[in-house]
Amino acid sequence: MAAYVARRAGYYVALLLVAVCLSYTLAATALQPRAYFEARQPPPRPAAVDAQLTALGIDDRTPLYDRFGHWAAHAVRGDLGRTIDDTSVNDEFGRRVGVSLRLLLVGTLAGTVLGILAGAWTAVRQYRLSDRLVTVGSFLLLSTPVFLLAVLLKIGAIRLNQALGTDLIRFTGETTPGLRGGWWAHAKDRAVHLLLPSLSIGLITIATYSRYQRSTMLDVLGSDYLRTAQAKGLTRRKALLKHGLRTALIPMSTFFSYNFLAVFTGAIFTEAIFGWHGMGEWLVGSIGKDDVNSVVAVSSFAAVVVLFSGLVADVLHAALDPRIRHS
Amino acid sequence: MATAPEALLAEAASDDGLVARPPSRARVTLRRFLAHPTAVAGLAVVALLFVLAFAGPHLTRWSYSDIDYTALRSGPSARHWWGTNRIGQDVFAQTVRGLQKSLIIGLLVGVAATAGAATVGACAGYFGGWTDRLLTFVTDLLLIFPSFLVISVVSPRLKGGGWLVFALLLALFGWMITARVVRSMAISLREREFVRAARYMAVGPLRIIARHIVPNVASFLIIDATIAVGSAVMSETALSYFGFGVQPPDVSLGTLIADGTGAAITYPWMFFFAAGLLVVFVLAVNLVGDGLRDAIDPTSARRRPGRRRAR
Amino acid sequence: MNDPVLDISGLTVDFGGVPAVRGVDLHLGRGEVLGLVGESGSGKSVTALAAMGLLPAAAHVGGSVRLDGAELVGAGDKALSRVRGNRVAMVFQDPLSAFTPVYRIGDQIVEAIRTHQDLSREKAAARAVELLDLVGIPEPRLRAAAFPHEFSGGMRQRAMIAMAVANNPDVLLADEPTTALDVTVQAQILDVLRTARRETGAALLLVSHDLGVIAGMADRVAVMYAGRIVETAPVDALFAAPRMPYTLGLIGAVPRLDADAEGRLEPLVPIPGAPPAPGALPPGCAFAPRCPLAEDRCRETEPLLTAAGRAGKATHPAGAADPAHLAACVRAEEVGALRPLDVFPVPGTDGALRKAGPGGGRPVADDVLRVTDLARTFPLLKGAIVKRRVGSVHAVDGVDLDIRAGEVLGLVGESGSGKSTTLFEILELRPPERGSVEVLGRSVEGLTRRDARALRAGVQIVFQDPMASLDPRLPVGDIVAEPLRAQHADRALVARRVPELLRRVGLEPAHADRFPHEFSGGQRQRIGIARALAVDPRLLILDEPVSALDVSVQAGILNLLLRLRAELGLAYLFVSHDLSVVRHVADRVGVMYLGRTVETGAVAEVFARPLHPYTQALLSAVPLPDPVRERARTRILLPGDPPSPTSRPSGCPFRSRCQVFAALDPGRKERCTTQAPALAPQGGDHTAACHFPAERAVL
Ligand code: SF4
Numbered sequence A: 001m002a003a004y005v006a007r008r009a010g011y012y013v014a015l016l017l018v019a020v021c022l023s024y025t026l027a028a029t030a031l032q033p034r035a036y037f038e039a040r041q042p043p044p045r046p047a048a049v050d051a052q053l054t055a056l057g058i059d060d061r062t063p064l065y066d067r068f069g070h071w072a073a074h075a076v077r078g079d080l081g082r083t084i085d086d087t088s089v090n091d092e093f094g095r096r097v098g099v100s101l102r103l104l105l106v107g108t109l110a111g112t113v114l115g116i117l118a119g120a121w122t123a124v125r126q127y128r129l130s131d132r133l134v135t136v137g138s139f140l141l142l143s144t145p146v147f148l149l150a151v152l153l154k155i156g157a158i159r160l161n162q163a164l165g166t167d168l169i170r171f172t173g174e175t176t177p178g179l180r181g182g183w184w185a186h187a188k189d190r191a192v193h194l195l196l197p198s199l200s201i202g203l204i205t206i207a208t209y210s211r212y213q214r215s216t217m218l219d220v221l222g223s224d225y226l227r228t229a230q231a232k233g234l235t236r237r238k239a240l241l242k243h244g245l246r247t248a249l250i251p252m253s254t255f256f257s258y259n260f261l262a263v264f265t266g267a268i269f270t271e272a273i274f275g276w277h278g279m280g281e282w283l284v285g286s287i288g289k290d291d292v293n294s295v296v297a298v299s300s301f302a303a304v305v306v307l308f309s310g311l312v313a314d315v316l317h318a319a320l321d322p323r324i325r326h327s
Numbered sequence B: 001m002a003t004a005p006e007a008l009l010a011e012a013a014s015d016d017g018l019v020a021r022p023p024s025r026a027r028v029t030l031r032r033f034l035a036h037p038t039a040v041a042g043l044a045v046v047a048l049l050f051v052l053a054f055a056g057p058h059l060t061r062w063s064y065s066d067i068d069y070t071a072l073r074s075g076p077s078a079r080h081w082w083g084t085n086r087i088g089q090d091v092f093a094q095t096v097r098g099l100q101k102s103l104i105i106g107l108l109v110g111v112a113a114t115a116g117a118a119t120v121g122a123c124a125g126y127f128g129g130w131t132d133r134l135l136t137f138v139t140d141l142l143l144i145f146p147s148f149l150v151i152s153v154v155s156p157r158l159k160g161g162g163w164l165v166f167a168l169l170l171a172l173f174g175w176m177i178t179a180r181v182v183r184s185m186a187i188s189l190r191e192r193e194f195v196r197a198a199r200y201m202a203v204g205p206l207r208i209i210a211r212h213i214v215p216n217v218a219s220f221l222i223i224d225a226t227i228a229v230g231s232a233v234m235s236e237t238a239l240s241y242f243g244f245g246v247q248p249p250d251v252s253l254g255t256l257i258a259d260g261t262g263a264a265i266t267y268p269w270m271f272f273f274a275a276g277l278l279v280v281f282v283l284a285v286n287l288v289g290d291g292l293r294d295a296i297d298p299t300s301a302r303r304r305p306g307r308r309r310a311r
Numbered sequence C: 001m002n003d004p005v006l007d008i009s010g011l012t013v014d015f016g017g018v019p020a021v022r023g024v025d026l027h028l029g030r031g032e033v034l035g036l037v038g039e040s041g042s043g044k045s046v047t048a049l050a051a052m053g054l055l056p057a058a059a060h061v062g063g064s065v066r067l068d069g070a071e072l073v074g075a076g077d078k079a080l081s082r083v084r085g086n087r088v089a090m091v092f093q094d095p096l097s098a099f100t101p102v103y104r105i106g107d108q109i110v111e112a113i114r115t116h117q118d119l120s121r122e123k124a125a126a127r128a129v130e131l132l133d134l135v136g137i138p139e140p141r142l143r144a145a146a147f148p149h150e151f152s153g154g155m156r157q158r159a160m161i162a163m164a165v166a167n168n169p170d171v172l173l174a175d176e177p178t179t180a181l182d183v184t185v186q187a188q189i190l191d192v193l194r195t196a197r198r199e200t201g202a203a204l205l206l207v208s209h210d211l212g213v214i215a216g217m218a219d220r221v222a223v224m225y226a227g228r229i230v231e232t233a234p235v236d237a238l239f240a241a242p243r244m245p246y247t248l249g250l251i252g253a254v255p256r257l258d259a260d261a262e263g264r265l266e267p268l269v270p271i272p273g274a275p276p277a278p279g280a281l282p283p284g285c286a287f288a289p290r291c292p293l294a295e296d297r298c299r300e301t302e303p304l305l306t307a308a309g310r311a312g313k314a315t316h317p318a319g320a321a322d323p324a325h326l327a328a329c330v331r332a333e334e335v336g337a338l339r340p341l342d343v344f345p346v347p348g349t350d351g352a353l354r355k356a357g358p359g360g361g362r363p364v365a366d367d368v369l370r371v372t373d374l375a376r377t378f379p380l381l382k383g384a385i386v387k388r389r390v391g392s393v394h395a396v397d398g399v400d401l402d403i404r405a406g407e408v409l410g411l412v413g414e415s416g417s418g419k420s421t422t423l424f425e426i427l428e429l430r431p432p433e434r435g436s437v438e439v440l441g442r443s444v445e446g447l448t449r450r451d452a453r454a455l456r457a458g459v460q461i462v463f464q465d466p467m468a469s470l471d472p473r474l475p476v477g478d479i480v481a482e483p484l485r486a487q488h489a490d491r492a493l494v495a496r497r498v499p500e501l502l503r504r505v506g507l508e509p510a511h512a513d514r515f516p517h518e519f520s521g522g523q524r525q526r527i528g529i530a531r532a533l534a535v536d537p538r539l540l541i542l543d544e545p546v547s548a549l550d551v552s553v554q555a556g557i558l559n560l561l562l563r564l565r566a567e568l569g570l571a572y573l574f575v576s577h578d579l580s581v582v583r584h585v586a587d588r589v590g591v592m593y594l595g596r597t598v599e600t601g602a603v604a605e606v607f608a609r610p611l612h613p614y615t616q617a618l619l620s621a622v623p624l625p626d627p628v629r630e631r632a633r634t635r636i637l638l639p640g641d642p643p644s645p646t647s648r649p650s651g652c653p654f655r656s657r658c659q660v661f662a663a664l665d666p667g668r669k670e671r672c673t674t675q676a677p678a679l680a681p682q683g684g685d686h687t688a689a690c691h692f693p694a695e696r697a698v699l
């Protein structure tokens, strides 16, 4: 088991290295930090621009492999370089990672659990009214892009606030600036701010997971072992819960990694729309500012997260399925 | 070779005689599809939207770029059916034009991505060995490589016919999951007896892929391409919303929604027509895909993950 | 008969209006074994499942099933769950999919116990171990902690039986319990079933398509056809004098391992046609379209199951006095006196059977295939996604074969014996890992691409599963033409050959534009044969060509193969796990065990005088469709499963299960443990790989 995970991790590291090299090459060739500086008001002297670019290690006159070598030499020591505004990428990274994780965690976790339950439930009640309602709902959600859902939620919240005449639902940023009060007030404030972004991620997660879990559960419903479980005297309900649902969870683990990828990209939009200063917003912003080092940092982070979710999925799969564990 | 003896003919004629000819596969599929009211409705909606997108621009005297200075932010009226936006452009003309662009991109991406997935998946699965390892590595690489980065860096720098490159980029990052599924199907097909039979009869590998492997994953590919169109439209609109997709002066549903968002509460017509059409189209396509899946492949239906969400 | 413990009457099942079971009456006495036979689609499994209320919700069940007088049809899930696994237990066909893959075997048995008995977890676990021991699982304590996928097929079926008898049920239902298993394992499982019955005193309803299994196990037999019981009788009476033409046909269609009284094999009788589709039953007797004895009155009303075939004529001399022998046929009295061949004509049989009779010697001709000491190992891989090699599987480890032109060699062996690998190694036409392969007189070493293509035209293959071996997306004409096109045949030749080939295998040229799914199983296999014949091969490799077919259809295919061989002078390499089939078609036979040939010789010789202990055990394990002889046989029961081909033991590979070895004195055992026996001549061209070959009658 340990050896299996180690091998898998080795493959992932190789993938990651290639991905990082590619990201750097692309960012360093396509982005034009020189233009960013030259466009400043008042226009700086060319020599100053050159000096600044060299200091940041993103001077387009240096050959690409030299720039990459310079960057990589620092990166392996844990230093991701400086942003275009000459602040530390590492500091920025540290600030934003937490924001993104807080955003993703609640939405995906709640969405996954609820989605699996909804899927299993609707499979058992196939073609009944409840199944049809959940199916229609999830189809509708699956047909709404994340950004649109986020915008719609925001519009809904504004309407609600207008109607109530209060600021019941707040949705800009993580906290209300300048809020006074004890930790309870702060916690409540954070929770209120978390509501809409988590909903937009969570709703779509519920929709995808419920569809997929419904189909794996339906596969299981006709299985021989479910029949055996009933043949030895379990009631249908007990057989479904103990034998059916447990086995139908196995294929979900592969789905987990695919879906995480989607959620992650969706989070970029969610952050941008709700004004969270997370990794996604950073990526959008730094592409706009031609900030090579920041862009590379964020894309590498994205690759790590996706691979990590893949590894988690592999481990989950092995944990759920003894046929893998003991092969 | 001698002709068969009468006795043999007699024996076999009586041996498990052919029952009345069952209806052809296409017909069965059609019948099963028609039995899904939601799928049929979806198909009708998709057809209607296509008509709207391509006939719409000819129905109104406004072009999507015309500006009517006499009517800024005016609501729906006889003159401007769906109202005008903040600089006086006709929302109907803009929306149908945006819809057209989104549909074309969606179709193109769906078809290109599925074709790519079929080729890569079938080759990786059938040949195995180093071909498989290499192709799988590339597939995995593209999966973890932030496609958002590439598209958002490249496409704002494209002008004119840039939307075509944009569509191709979307396709480039849209085939991997399908390819994985095709690969695993090809691996199991490779060991199927009719493929083995062909191999032992000296049929060449490329011919086997073209004649036996691809046709046998075709039903999956058809379904997948349908759903891919829907998800391509979602990706396109999402990227365009942030300015990384279709570039002005061209419009797509995504750019229209972006323009209208700020005014959604005060001037809802600027936002909701485009947003509504987007959701309705994707929903209709998904319903068609679901119906097709049940119709073509009732046994292995609903067995794969939903497609990747919008980037 | 005493009071029936399970009383099924007027049972009907339909799926969305399509009837699957149409009024079945069965009475299972306490402690009795009732065999339920029928071909696929006859409704026998549905009957068994309906009795336990285990059919999917879409099934509509009518009639009555009483367990000791208590009605089960229409009982609620709660009530049924108290009965299931407690008073009525079931053994399913496929023991791999019947166990939940994620729980340990022991835990699944414990669950069965604790559902009905108020036992502590520890006590139940101890009981589970006892049960596993009862069904003959070695080291039961250890094995209880294993997962289903870690068990072999036979072991899983044992565990399934252990689970079924966990609560001492009154009734055991076994649905094709040995169908997926090898003969030697089948013999073990049937033995375990007998043990289980002895321990619990349960009555057994044994559902099977295999007349041999039924003959050996059942006290009474019921034959099902198109959803109804068409004949029921005590086992001896049924096999000796069946009264329903369908039963007669079934008995005549089964190839037999034993010869008839004169030592000659009877030709097989194929029952013409196929069972009717459940939605489109003919009026009157459902068998009428296939019955050579059908008369007008048969087509009017469906005959009832009665003692004399027809009410009011109960005084027929020919044994009609037996009230337990019921048949649903208007001509039952006449049928009782007939033999299969009298009823079902076999067109043009004479001369189609083997030319070389017993002891007739081999044809003087060139070899079409010569394989010497062939070996093939596969890496043994571990790991789910990233694989690593942890050892080798010696799938084929010393196989010798030779087939002369026009000869039929039967290759028998159980699963894992390396039969299929041997075939595929030959067909790959590439230099083997070890040993040599010569096809049509040419060594496969150093073949150019062009040579290989030419050689492929001389050797063709027919696969086991006709559905899987025909591309479902191609019309039959294209399928048959594929080998021609691969040989670059021109259009005109293809256009001429395809109709000719279809006619030759008994199909119509007009079938060329239809798709495989439009044909029945037997017809599909004919298409497969037509495809193999397309390029005029000299050697046909037949990989289990009839094992996916029902017996009545299988007979037709076997007859076709015999005829084609006589007409075209083909040589066959006929691979089969079914020794009776091999006996019927082959001239010579090769027996494989763990990747090696252990015995070869003329069929008549080897079957009458098997010398290798494995061949003896194999032959002895095959059940005969003849209850009298079957009861009189003593069976050699091999212990355990074949060892894994990953380890190559020193000495004789059969040692771990050899009944001869077990009885040897230590001095002679030494030889078996240290020296691997070579394939040595034993007189004539009979060879065997055993240090102590000894004749033993097993049939
Ligand atoms: S009733 Fe008639 S058709 Fe039916 S089996 Fe008897 S003789 Fe044949």
Ligand code: SF4
Binding pocket: C612, C613, C614, C652, C653, C654, C655, C658, C659, C660, C661, C672, C677, C689, C690, C691, C692, C693
């Ligand atoms: S050599 Fe020995 S162990 Fe092997 S089959 Fe013969 S008697 Fe048995």
